[in-house]
Amino acid sequence: MDLDAYVAEHSGEWRRLDQLCGRRRLDAAEIDELVALYQRAATQLSVLRSRSPDPALVSELSQVVLRARARLTGRPRPSWAAGWRFLLVGFPGALWRAAPWWCAVAAVFTLLTFTLMGFVADNPETAAAFIGDEEAAELVESGFAGYYTEFSAPTFAFHLWTHNAWLAAKCLAAGVLIVPVGYLLWQNVVNIAVVGGVMISYGRADVFFGLITPHGLLELTGVFVAAGVGLRIGWAWIAPPEELTRGQAVARAGRDGVLVALGLVGLFAVAAVIEAFVTPAPWPVAMRIAVGTAAWLTFLTYVVVLGPRATAARRHSVDHEVGGDFDLRSTR
Incomplete structure (x- = not known):
C-alpha cells in the first residue's frame, strides 16, 4: 500500500471528522455526516493498523476515531437522579x-x-x-x-x-x-x-x-x-x-x-x-x-x-x- 497516497486521499475526511467532533452543536445533516465519516475512519484505521508501520499516524487517527465515538455515544456524566435515589x-x-x-x-x-x-x-x-x-x-x-x-x-x-x-x-x-x-x-x-x-x-x-x-x-x-x-x-x-x-x-x-x-x-x-x-x-x-x-x-x-x-x-x-x-x- 502506498501510504502517502492513502493519506492524501483520506486526510480531508479525517480533518472534517475532527472538525465536527469539536463543534458544540450539530444539525441533522452534520450528525449524519459525522456518523458516515466515523464509520469510514474506523475502517481506515483498521487498514492502517494492519499495513502501516507508522505509529504516529495510527495514534493520530485513533484519537480522532475515539473522539467521534465519544461524541456519538455521549460521555458518562454524574447522575443526580442516581444520587437522589440512593x-x-x-x-x-x-x-x-x-x-x-x-x-x-x-x-x-x-x-x-x-x-x-x-x-x-x-x-x-x-x-x-x-x-x-x-x-x-x-x-x-x-x-x-x-x-x-x-x-x-x-x-x-x-x-x-x-x-x-x-x-x-x-x-x-x-x-x-x-x-x-x-x-x-x-x-x-x-x-x-x-x-x-x-x-x-x-x-x-x-x-x-x-x-x-x-x-x-x-x-x-x-x-x-x-x-x-x-x-x-x-x-x-x-x-x-x-x-x-x-x-x-x-x-x-x-x-x-x-x-x-x-x-x-x-x-x-x-x-x-x-x-x-x-x-x-x-x-x-x-x-x-x-x-x-x-x-x-x-x-x-x-x-x-x-x-x-x-x-x-x-x-x-x-x-x-x-x-x-x-x-x-x-x-x-
Whole structure:
C-alpha cells in the first residue's frame, strides 16, 4: 500500500471528522455526516493498523476515531437522579431492612456499657486496674475535657471522620466471622464505661455526659449500624432464607452492606463536625445536647419514614416482576 497516497486521499475526511467532533452543536445533516465519516475512519484505521508501520499516524487517527465515538455515544456524566435515589431509597431501605440487627446491637452495647460504668463508679479502686490512679486523676482534672480542644477543629473533625469510618469498615468486614465484631464493640464498651465510671466516681458526671452526649448519640448509632449490618451478612451465610442459596443470601445482604457503608461516610462526617465544633463550644450544656439530639432524631426519622417505603417499593417491584412472569407463562 502506498501510504502517502492513502493519506492524501483520506486526510480531508479525517480533518472534517475532527472538525465536527469539536463543534458544540450539530444539525441533522452534520450528525449524519459525522456518523458516515466515523464509520469510514474506523475502517481506515483498521487498514492502517494492519499495513502501516507508522505509529504516529495510527495514534493520530485513533484519537480522532475515539473522539467521534465519544461524541456519538455521549460521555458518562454524574447522575443526580442516581444520587437522589440512593439518599431517598437505597440507603434508608438498607438501614430499615437491617434495623432489627443494629437495634439489638445498640441495646446490648448500651446495657453492657452502663452496667460496667456503674460498677467502676461504685468501685473507684477498679480504675487503677484499667488506667492507673494518676492517670485517672489527670483524666478528671483536664484530660477528658482537653481531648476536645487539643487540635484545631478542622483537623480534629477530619481525624474523627476517618477514625470512625475505619471502625465502621472493620465492623462491616468482620461481620462475616461474627466474633471479631463482638471484640471491636467490647473495646468501645470498656473505653466508654471506664472513662465514664471514673468521671462519675470523682463527681464529674455532668462534665462527662455534657461532652459525650452531643456527638455520641449519632456517632455510636453509626457504629451500631455498621456492626449490625456486618452481623447480618455473617448470619446470611450461617442461616440463609429457605428461598435463597447461601451465596444468594450473602450477596443480597452484602449489597445492602455496600449501601450502608456509603451512607455511613456522610453520617460520620456530620458526627465529626458536631464533635469538633459543637461539643467543645462555649455554649450552655443544654444547647449542645439539643444540637446533637436534633441530629440524632433527624437520622432516626429519616430511617423510620423512608425505610419502610423503600422496602415496600422494592418488594412490590419484585412481586410485579414475578407476577408478570407468571402471567406470561400462563398465556402460552
